[in-house]
Amino acid sequence: MRKYIIILSTILITLTSCEKDFLKVNSDSKYEGDYVFGNKDEINRVLTAVYASLMSNDSYGNAYFSTFALNNDVEFTAFAGELPNVNGEDFKAFDGAPHAPSILRFWNKQYEGIERANIFINGIQSSPVFSPSDMDLTQQLGEARVLRAMFYHDLVVMFGDVPFNTEPSMNLQSGFVIPVTDRNEILSFLINDLKETASGMKYAADLTHGVERASKEFCYGMIARMALTRGGYALYPEGGKGAMKRMPDYKDYYRIAMQYADSAISSGKHSLNKAFRNVFIDQTNNIVNNNDDPIFEIPFLRNSSGNIGYVTGAAVGSFNDLTTHVWGASNAGMRLNAFYHYSFDRNDLRQEYTVGKWSYDANAIPQVLVDYTMYNNKWSKLWADPSKALGNQSSGATGINLPYMRYADILLMYAEAVNEVEEGVSGANGARAIEAFRQVRKRAFKDADQAVKVNAYIQTAAASKETFFNAIADERKWEFGGENLRWKDLVRWNLYSKVVYDSFKEYLIVALMAGGDFIEGAEKYQNLPVNKFYKRVANPGDRDIYPNTSLQVIEFYNPWEAVLNPGTEWLTATYYDWYDVNTSMPKNQIAYSFRGYVKGGPSANWESLNPNSLPPVRYILPFPDQAIQMSNGAYKNHYGYN
Structure with missing residues (x-):
């Protein structure tokens, strides 16, 4: 039987256009195990092949944070069709299918890794040559185990119970089908595996390539992340499209998350000293920081791999695939919810950087975005220094690293775990949980705002388990916007159904208001600034405001208000034009962008849903058709997939 996953004869590949020398693989493509694993140089080359599996656009180079960024109150893609696309790719609207090409490619790439x-x-x-006392080899062994855990964790989050195996396929019997294993068994195994692994690993500061390699602190962080997944809610194949539940032993895993997040924090190897925006601007400029926010960055290659900066950032137009500037074109396909920026405190420094409100046309003239979304401004190609720009013919393959895990995540995981384990933050570890939370929020506000927006805010939030949890949930929303973490957080908190339903209603209410129809909840949006006033101005050259220092920028009069003082000359951008006067109904993008769960239009179901007893969101992805066929019936889909 044909294997689903590769064997070593296809591992030792040659990578081209490689600026990071540790990713170069030059070995022959035949397996001579005694030679390969008896030689330290060759051992490193085989490890390099594991890293190479991270770099495909079918996985972390694009699909992981774009194709599978499911719709929510942060990341959002509009859908105009009432029916699913025949290609089966409508996963963001919870309406994908097992025959979709992207699902098979992602599946294959994960199992390849x-x-x-x-x-x-x-x-x-x-x-x-291996010895437990050889820290170079135990570090390499640890890296492979951490990456394996990363591949499996993301499969579990996205597919639920999956085929699980820890042996090379060459060791298995011919025709052996790897059995599907309960996700909790998989996560428990991987957590224990990494617990044993951590002691033999080095901190990023002690590695030649720093946070571009799996380190001791990333090992700790993966244990914490997997433990929260194991302890959180998930969709199980019960009753049609499934049921949300968590295991009775969930607190045991919150304790593990608390312990290992604390290990990463207590190491003192990382901080949040850099300004929030500069974390991502540095990544855009290929600057690697080993002691600040990034814990692990997937190391992409300029002009070779990774679409970060092309599918993120503002859209940038071109003529015949050429731009009039050195940054090249961008499609900006990974967008943000149109209302996301209103959720921020007005003084929150993260909002202005994360949420992009204008694009550039082919003449490099900025144009205000007035559709159903905002841009995800993290990692925009335009933030690169001109000397590091990819050129006017460039598009994807930006080589911008993806920060798969950040220190801010570890701090907030710790705060969340303590709050759950100790039923609030008044217990033994409460002060440390509050301080971990404070570090994240402190970076988001200027010094003048610290007393009210940070200190007083946290004091109020820490009053109870519920209020502190709500503060953590909000902080993660504002901190990780555009990083495709939001829907995964909502799942483990069992809040995804509520947030999807509320997000649909928010779009629907504002669309109906444009047609003069005010349904329940409309009062909240009475003062929504439908008209926003702006000017195109010369770039002030201040990198603290606009990291790009040459292209024109948009200056808004007041993006929070719709009132313009008399006598001022500003252009007007009209937002939320979401009502079709010809049909007297909200436009299709309002009706169908969440259609696999809740929808409007002629076949609307939103009025029949009880907001107090919502069904689960079918976020779980289907096994690819090909995997099912090749399993000879051992694999099957649940959750209503045909």
């Missing part, structure tokens, strides 16, 4: 990791782990442990 797992197989490469399994081969490496098996080979190095059997190597005559």
